[in-house]
Amino acid sequence: xxxxxxxLIIGCGAVASVAIHKCCQNSEVFGKICIASRTxxxxxxxxxxxxxxxxxxxxxxQVNADNVEELIRxxxxxxxxxxxxxxxxYQDLNIMDACLATKTHYMDTANYEPEDTAKFEYKWQWxxxxxxxxxGITALLGSGFDPGVTGVFSAYAQKHQFxxxxxxxxxxxxxxxxGYPFATNFNPEINIREVSANGSYxxxxxxxxxxxxxIKREYDFEGVGRRDMYLLHHEExxxxxxxxxxxxxxxxxMTFSQNYLTHLKCLENVGMTSIKPINFEGKQIVPLQxxxxxxxxxxxxxPRTKGKTNIGCxxxxxxxxxxxxxxxxxxxxxxxxxxxxxxxxVAYTTGVPAMIGASMILSGKWNKAGVYNIEQFDPDPFMxxxxxxxxxxxxxxxxVLVD
Ligand SMILES: NC(=O)c1ccc[n+]([C@@H]2O[C@H](COP(=O)([O-])OP(=O)(O)OC[C@H]3O[C@@H](n4cnc5c(N)ncnc54)[C@H](OP(=O)(O)O)[C@@H]3O)[C@@H](O)[C@H]2O)c1
Numbered sequence: 001x002x003x004x005x006x007x008l009i010i011g012c013g014a015v016a017s018v019a020i021h022k023c024c025q026n027s028e029v030f031g032k033i034c035i036a037s038r039t040x041x042x043x044x045x046x047x048x049x050x051x052x053x054x055x056x057x058x059x060x061x062q063v064n065a066d067n068v069e070e071l072i073r074x075x076x077x078x079x080x081x082x083x084x085x086x087x088x089x090y091q092d093l094n095i096m097d098a099c100l101a102t103k104t105h106y107m108d109t110a111n112y113e114p115e116d117t118a119k120f121e122y123k124w125q126w127x128x129x130x131x132x133x134x135x136g137i138t139a140l141l142g143s144g145f146d147p148g149v150t151g152v153f154s155a156y157a158q159k160h161q162f163x164x165x166x167x168x169x170x171x172x173x174x175x176x177x178x179g180y181p182f183a184t185n186f187n188p189e190i191n192i193r194e195v196s197a198n199g200s201y202x203x204x205x206x207x208x209x210x211x212x213x214x215i216k217r218e219y220d221f222e223g224v225g226r227r228d229m230y231l232l233h234h235e236e237x238x239x240x241x242x243x244x245x246x247x248x249x250x251x252x253x254m255t256f257s258q259n260y261l262t263h264l265k266c267l268e269n270v271g272m273t274s275i276k277p278i279n280f281e282g283k284q285i286v287p288l289q290x291x292x293x294x295x296x297x298x299x300x301x302x303p304r305t306k307g308k309t310n311i312g313c314x315x316x317x318x319x320x321x322x323x324x325x326x327x328x329x330x331x332x333x334x335x336x337x338x339x340x341x342x343x344x345x346v347a348y349t350t351g352v353p354a355m356i357g358a359s360m361i362l363s364g365k366w367n368k369a370g371v372y373n374i375e376q377f378d379p380d381p382f383m384x385x386x387x388x389x390x391x392x393x394x395x396x397x398x399x400v401l402v403d
Contacts, residue, residue, distance in 0.1 A: 004031030005362040008080035008104075010065050010095060011087035012037040012046060014186055014299040014343060015109060015144070018351025019086055019358075020046060021341040022389060024054035029359045034078045036061040037087070065091040071098035080104060084358050086351075088190060089113040089120060096128055096139060105137050105361050109144030109354050110190070111235045116275065120194075122238050122373070129371040139371040143357025144350035145330075146172055146252075147236035149391065150313055151375035152353075152382045153328040154240055157315045159379060161326050164246030165317035169402045170234065173255040174346060175224030176307040176334045182263040183296040185305075185346040189288050192273050196264065200233040201251040202241040213261065217253060217402050221310040222394075223331040229253040239373035246317065253402065267291065298347065305334040305344040314399050327399035330391050340390070349391060356385040 007023060009016055012035055023030035033056055035043040043060035051058055063074050065087050075083065075098055085095045085108040092112035099106040113120040125141055132139050142148055150170050158165055174185060184191040199210035215231035234252035241250055267273050272291045277284045312329020330349070337348035357374065360366040366377045374382075386393055 005029060005082075006032040006034070006078070006080045007082050007084050007358055007362070008034045008036060008075060008078050009084045009086055010036050010063065010091070011085070012039070012042040013086070014347035015350045015354065016086035017046060017299065018337075018341050018343050018347045019084065019354040020351075021050065022352055022355035023358075024050045024056045024058070026355065026359060026389070027055035029362050030056050030355075032057040032059070034059045034061055034080065036063040036074060038062070038064055065094055068094045068097050068101075071095060072101050075099070075102040075104055082107060082358050082361055084354060085109075086354060088187065090115045093124060096125065099137065099139070100128070100131055100135055103135050103137055105139070107140040107143050107354070107357050107361065109142060109148060109350055111141060111147075113190075113193070120235055122235065126371060133370040136369045138361055138366070138369060140357050140361060140366070140377075141371065141373050142236060142239070143353050143374055145311055145353055146170060146234065147239070148350070148353040148357070148374055149311070149330065149386065150236050151240060151373060152379045152386075153313045153393070154244055154315070155375040155377070155379035156383050157313070157326055157328060158244055162315065162317040162319050162324060165244050165315050166246055166248045167316040168240065168244065168247065168250045169314045170236070170250075170252045171219060171221070171229065171310075171312060171314065171329075171402070172253065173219070173221045173224055173227055173229065173310045175221065175227065175255070176305045176309065176345060178296075178301045178305040178344070180296055180304075182260065183301060184298060185301060185344060186298050186350070188292040188295045188298070192264070192288060192291070193275065194234075195232065195254070195256070196268060196273055197233060199231045200237075201231060201249065202237050202247075203249040213256075219253075219402060220400065221255075222329070223308045224310050227255040228258070229255045236373075240375060243373060243375050251402075299343065302334075302338045302342055302344045302347075305338070308333050309345045309349060311349060312393075314401060316401070325397070325399060325401065327396040328393055329396075330386070330393050332391065352389050352391050353386070356382055356389060359385065
């Protein structure tokens with residue numbers, strides 16, 4: 001009989017909720033899970049909903065992941081084989097510290113970002129590599145969709161389709177409509193920090209910085225139609241630029257409607273997206289955190305969101321001395337996701353790869369000590385799992401290219 005594996009899942013928000021549903025569908029690998037978050041009542045409610053539907057044993061706990069000692073105590077008590085960090089990027093280093101102290105595998109979906117500066121970079125987490133190697137444990141960084149599946153797609157293209165990849169364009173299209181004048185489809189604070197930052201792309205060995213939303217293109221997405229998309233800085237650019245052979249340029253584009261951008265500009269203009277604390281009636285508040293409190297909770301968008309997402313990578317490179325283009329992408333339907341797990345597609349496309357990434361480590365398919373980005377592992381079992389667990393991929397050998 002196979003040994004029962006246990007995952008400790010930190011966070012119980014939009015993404016975690018999908019990952020937890022998926023762990024419960026995959027009881028063979030996830031024999032036990034413990035859902036731990038700041039607000040335990042959310043964990044209890046989800047556990048009560050899922051318990052009658054699954055063989056996975058579910059427990060819950062309260063934890064403040066800003067406190068390393070509390071995390072260590074929880075890990076020692078629960079004795080998980082892996083900690084799945086599905087809280088916020090601010091907690092990444094604390095959770096990695098607790099994993100080191102307890103010699104427990106680690107995974108996340110977003111790279112570390114200090115709370116007081118909207119700057120995300122891998123350098124802080126990469127600095128843990130030797131410590132993880134010495135402890136004999138794995139840290140899998142960025143196992144969502146982007147980063148995540150985009151890295152797996154890149155590793156798969158490199159392994160099976162190209163001798164050398166020269167250009168990658170990552171295209172992230174959300175063609176969904178939630179019917180609100182303005183809402184973000186994942187954590188508003190993280191989302192707004194990401195899209196209001198300067199853009200950048202990697203070209204010929206260096207970063208080229210752009211003003212926010214300076215570079216705009218239009219693309220006709222299968223399943224969605226024509227959409228405007230804008231160049232953003234995105235975390236997987238940093239690791240793919242290092243890990244993909246022969247790369248000359250890598251860019252990331254995300255679609256936004258004019259309505260979204262107009263609202264965002266207005267909020268920015270009045271100071272509501274600022275992360276600098278201000279004094280309000282004798283209390284320090286961060287305007288962006290206040291904005292988060294008044295915006296719709298992304299977890300509540302599920303029933304209202306209609307339409308599809310289409311996220312993928314266009315590769316240009318060489319195979320057998322000839323130029324080759326290749327597009328790998330997934331199309332996901334918001335309402336189908338809602339029917340299956342009660343969430344919209346943005347949470348679904350992140351939560352499913354989170355479960356798959358953890359299952360790769362728990363099942364021993366991905367097994368090396370140290371801190372790794374997802375494209376540093378064999379993509380094949382992950383690509384199979386995407387088809388099995390609800391994110392089937394498609395390929396196109398003559399895609400329209402982005403200029
Ligand atoms: N790679 C990708 O494709 C991708 C895409 C989208 C999102 N993401 C990432 O996914 C993560 C989760 O996003 P989300 O939309 O699910 O966010 P969310 O709905 O706001 O959920 C965050 C969860 O973390 C918990 N949490 C926050 N601070 C905590 C702390 N100090 N201690 C313990 N728990 C804490 C929250 O608890 P409370 O309920 O108590 O606040 C909540 O349950 C983020 O890091 C985001 O950047 C990745």
